[in-house]
Amino acid sequence: MASKILKKPDSFFESFSRRSGPDKVSTHYCPGCGHGVLHKLIAEAADDLGIQDRCVFINPVGCSVFAYFYLDFGNIQVAHGRAPAVATAVKRVHPHAIVISYQGDGDLAAIGGNNILQAANRGENITVFFVNNAIYGMTGGQLAPTSLIGQRTATTPRGRSAENDGYPMRVCELLATLEGPTYIERTSLRTPKLTQKTRKAIRKALQYQMENRGFSLVEILSPCPTGWKVDPVKSLDWMEQQLEAYFQLGVFKDVGDERPAKADPERDLWSANYGTAIDLPTDLDAKLPEASPAPKYRNPSLKIAGFGGQGVLLLGYTLAEAGMLSGYHVTWIPSYGPEMRGGTANCQVGISEERIGSPIVSNPSVLIATNLPSMDRFEPEIREGGLLLYDRSLIDRKPNRTDIESIAIPATSVADELGNSRAANMVMLGAYIGKTGLLSRESVMEALDLVIKRKNLIDLNIKAIDKGIEYGRGAR
């Protein structure tokens, strides 16, 4: 005789050990809340589809911010409303991952409104579970884009009025007008029967992602007795009479059959969207013999800062590109001031023999400063024993720090002599590699060819780098 085993899904942690206090088995959700039920449906689906180890769950800001206490997936907690953007990035880097963006109505429809619109429009191959409880639960029950006309909330104590607050936003209907999405359905957690429908919708959306069919969103109407200020039983009445009356349940779009399944999402997606995949060399020792930096210069985190227009971003980009060509793991993040030319600009660069956990460089081991405000601002942040290179043509003070190595390069004057002061960035680059030996001249020249679009400037840049190398070597 067939038997049904009822047990906690494997995709849940055995006990919720990261939860503070003695209670390690219950969730932090209020009685009658829909989030816990939905977590269970997702966990069971992941078990049954055999995808637990592939799931990356993007936790939003909202009551479900702590979903990572419960779901034993890869978890990322992101800034308010940004789950679709992060989901996009994760999916593009790891097409084989099953990426779930889980979001409340405040998160998805208010602060993250444009994020979801763009991800849906791009047809990203991700799955979005959109929990619509018509209120901001976590922050104490404020008006959400989906709050109903007349609904009393902390910020509409007399009820939502169309004149003042606009109309409740029907997200499924809105997104279904776009070409990008594959599957859009609205379900509810009000009754066991509707919960079963939700269960099916969740599985379908995940299945579509597994088959590489594109963007799916399931909107789940979910009770929030605390925010609505009613008891859990009355909350279900309100859902039936009000919420489901306005937010019609059903499938708004399903073109899965027109977007046929692809067997191997990893390769197919990559080549369809980005051309030929570049395999990073894994044997670093074989790839790096030409450069032999002293141990203190290995695995640097750099900050490169100056005015906009001085080419500090290009300097960092060239270094990162050369690092990558040499087989290092690299990161590069540009940061622009609000102005264009003449404003401040800096970038953060990581060049490492190991994988880089975070691209953020708060305390650089190397600062390359090309103007005084940058040196004033970032010199205090350099790590003890770190390295400072600055353009002494433009910076008329000595460094204050005595616990770091510093080198003054007359970069702008040198570039001037070469015929164009704007090549000062490449003089600084040359000085850095000349001093540290981190990258070979050849790898930098190869990178230069890739990053400089105006080929008539390459000769000048080569000369500037070579001059810089001379200065850097002289400072060894």
Ligand SMILES: Cc1ncc(C[n+]2csc(CCOP(=O)(O)OP(=O)(O)O)c2C)c(N)n1
């Ligand atoms: C940038 C930013 N703005 C505002 C907040 C405050 N905040 C936290 S949760 C939230 C709304 C949550 O509502 P919802 O997305 O509907 O999720 P729920 O709590 O109802 O599950 C807001 C506005 C924040 N954390 N970060």
Ligand code: SF4
């Ligand atoms: S406030 Fe609402 S959404 Fe948040 S945990 Fe309580 S019932 Fe759930």
